[in-house]
Amino acid sequence: METLPMSMDRDSLIQLLSEIDTVLLDCDGVLWQGAQGMDVIPRSREALERLKQMGKRVFLITNNSTKTQDHYFAKCRQLGFNVEKDHILSSPYIAAQYLKEIGFDKKAYIIGSPGLAEEIQKVGITTIGTGPETIEGPLYNAVVEGKLGLDPGVGAVVVGFDRDFNYDKLLRATCYLKDPDCLFIATNTDEKYIVQGTNYHLPAAGIIVNAIEAASERPARVMGKPSLNIFHMLQARFNLQPEKTLLFGDTLHTDILFGNESGMWSILVLSGVSTLMEARELPQDPQKQKQLPLFYLQSLGDILTLMDEQVNGGVNEQQN
Amino acid sequence: METLPMSMDRDSLIQLLSEIDTVLLDCDGVLWQGAQGMDVIPRSREALERLKQMGKRVFLITNNSTKTQDHYFAKCRQLGFNVEKDHILSSPYIAAQYLKEIGFDKKAYIIGSPGLAEEIQKVGITTIGTGPETIEGPLYNAVVEGKLGLDPGVGAVVVGFDRDFNYDKLLRATCYLKDPDCLFIATNTDEKYIVQGTNYHLPAAGIIVNAIEAASERPARVMGKPSLNIFHMLQARFNLQPEKTLLFGDTLHTDILFGNESGMWSILVLSGVSTLMEARELPQDPQKQKQLPLFYLQSLGDILTLMDEQVNGGVNEQQN
Numbered sequence: 001m002e003t004l005p006m007s008m009d010r011d012s013l014i015q016l017l018s019e020i021d022t023v024l025l026d027c028d029g030v031l032w033q034g035a036q037g038m039d040v041i042p043r044s045r046e047a048l049e050r051l052k053q054m055g056k057r058v059f060l061i062t063n064n065s066t067k068t069q070d071h072y073f074a075k076c077r078q079l080g081f082n083v084e085k086d087h088i089l090s091s092p093y094i095a096a097q098y099l100k101e102i103g104f105d106k107k108a109y110i111i112g113s114p115g116l117a118e119e120i121q122k123v124g125i126t127t128i129g130t131g132p133e134t135i136e137g138p139l140y141n142a143v144v145e146g147k148l149g150l151d152p153g154v155g156a157v158v159v160g161f162d163r164d165f166n167y168d169k170l171l172r173a174t175c176y177l178k179d180p181d182c183l184f185i186a187t188n189t190d191e192k193y194i195v196q197g198t199n200y201h202l203p204a205a206g207i208i209v210n211a212i213e214a215a216s217e218r219p220a221r222v223m224g225k226p227s228l229n230i231f232h233m234l235q236a237r238f239n240l241q242p243e244k245t246l247l248f249g250d251t252l253h254t255d256i257l258f259g260n261e262s263g264m265w266s267i268l269v270l271s272g273v274s275t276l277m278e279a280r281e282l283p284q285d286p287q288k289q290k291q292l293p294l295f296y297l298q299s300l301g302d303i304l305t306l307m308d309e310q311v312n313g314g315v316n317e318q319q320n
Numbered sequence: 321m322e323t324l325p326m327s328m329d330r331d332s333l334i335q336l337l338s339e340i341d342t343v344l345l346d347c348d349g350v351l352w353q354g355a356q357g358m359d360v361i362p363r364s365r366e367a368l369e370r371l372k373q374m375g376k377r378v379f380l381i382t383n384n385s386t387k388t389q390d391h392y393f394a395k396c397r398q399l400g401f402n403v404e405k406d407h408i409l410s411s412p413y414i415a416a417q418y419l420k421e422i423g424f425d426k427k428a429y430i431i432g433s434p435g436l437a438e439e440i441q442k443v444g445i446t447t448i449g450t451g452p453e454t455i456e457g458p459l460y461n462a463v464v465e466g467k468l469g470l471d472p473g474v475g476a477v478v479v480g481f482d483r484d485f486n487y488d489k490l491l492r493a494t495c496y497l498k499d500p501d502c503l504f505i506a507t508n509t510d511e512k513y514i515v516q517g518t519n520y521h522l523p524a525a526g527i528i529v530n531a532i533e534a535a536s537e538r539p540a541r542v543m544g545k546p547s548l549n550i551f552h553m554l555q556a557r558f559n560l561q562p563e564k565t566l567l568f569g570d571t572l573h574t575d576i577l578f579g580n581e582s583g584m585w586s587i588l589v590l591s592g593v594s595t596l597m598e599a600r601e602l603p604q605d606p607q608k609q610k611q612l613p614l615f616y617l618q619s620l621g622d623i624l625t626l627m628d629e630q631v632n633g634g635v636n637e638q639q640n
Contacts, residue, residue: 036460139483139522140356140513140515140522143515143518143520143522144515144516144517144518162487163459163487164486164487165486165487165490166484166485166486166487167482167483167484167485167486167523167528170485170523170527171522171523174520174521174523175520178519178520191534191535192535193460195460195463195464196464197464198463198464199498200463200494200495200498201494202459202460202463202491203487203490203491203494203531203534203535206534207490207531207534207535208487208531210530210531210534211523211527211528211530211531214511214523214526214527214530215511215512215523215527
């Protein structure tokens, strides 16, 4: 018996594509990669185009917490990915929409990028906290004397990747979260960004989220994958049906877990974070079996190869 | 049956004191407290003096990662606690002694206070990293181009409480720790400092240690309580025998766990971090039963009350 996940073959792909009407694509590691995320992964553009030609609805869903929907839309146009703006859902966008939907009307303390703050501001919420922050003088005294510079209008702490994250921000977030009515929102819990071509990685938003969770002794409400917020939003807005949806992702513990938990079909592509070895080791760990994709592909573009094989097969049959 | 821990009574104390020759005292929350740790807890000085008069060896053991042995010795003299300098063991001192004992001869990258660096330097090790640190420009590019400012002479990352902790330090530590030969030392894993008189607390060294552990995907070797490093050091240097040692501590998951794991007697004092309610809830959690002290006291000074009760009792008996 072959070990899961299986290398995807032509028949399985054709079968799957005939049953689904919607495709969800992760971005970094699936469509593009590299320092600025400007290196298009070969044939990902053409694969996306082919899916659209087949009548599939295509959504981009990304945990990247630093960019707005507008940033992504501009980037897609620049790189030649033809996707409607409202079909692009990033974790800051989901966080902003969530706050809007629950009628949040206080200020948000942002530990995150200007992009995260911008997206939150777009739904009419005032944000504070982005950029370097420092509390003057000894901290213990600042706490005792109420000189932490806390804003009494804050009703939510929203956390994503923050290059300016430091101890003083950690302390302020911890103090805001002491109030049980203060919301605690995290964009995503990814723990590392792969730095292509090096042995190193960048600690990602999940490290910062974990630190604030530990310091505040509270769990964050996570917006990105694998949380199902984004799934519920897609269901409500676009009538997405999980059994008719196929997800392509490069990360087992976010993308594939999200797909499986939502009841979607999911395919791991090996052009990003997770390796085939990691996927093959999953069945041994009962905690991780929900991260197991049925199939894998080297990259999204391989669906073209598989589909073209079928066409050739058809031609050969006609010739015989 | 009374729920553990039990309020300590006169007979138990007298019995216990007759069996032990050594007393370990935690400092903050047992001897003193407050913003600068300069508020002596009532009668703690007299209690320590009485223990010494009874011929007990007294050691101060503290997880505080910001002060050197010299700092503590000066503070004890200032506050009137009469303890020999080499009987004061703080987590930076233990870290420094550990590195000395294993013959460590590279540089140490310190995420911690000047006090931690000073203690490490005292055993002849060069330290870098204390104070504010910033990596210029976009981080992804800095990693790709090898411009993180990493020092190839570094052979250990030593982590304690660091007011200057920030993302760039987290990244540098993560990169150093990518080398499996680089040691990873943590002073302590306390997660909060109580700020007396407020609803708030300061995130402590453990939050920083956890973040670096998560980012580097490596566990730190912890020097302070509840790790047994300090116990082994006391055994080797002072022939400390756990069954003849009594520990007073205010924190269940560091002090009391350390005492129990070492096979010592331990008493929880309620003048610091842990509450009686927390102690009473421990038996319900199998994971936490090793944090359960046999007895509790409101504060260290209560041993005087108990001992004086006995004297009065004796006087009364003589009078009768």
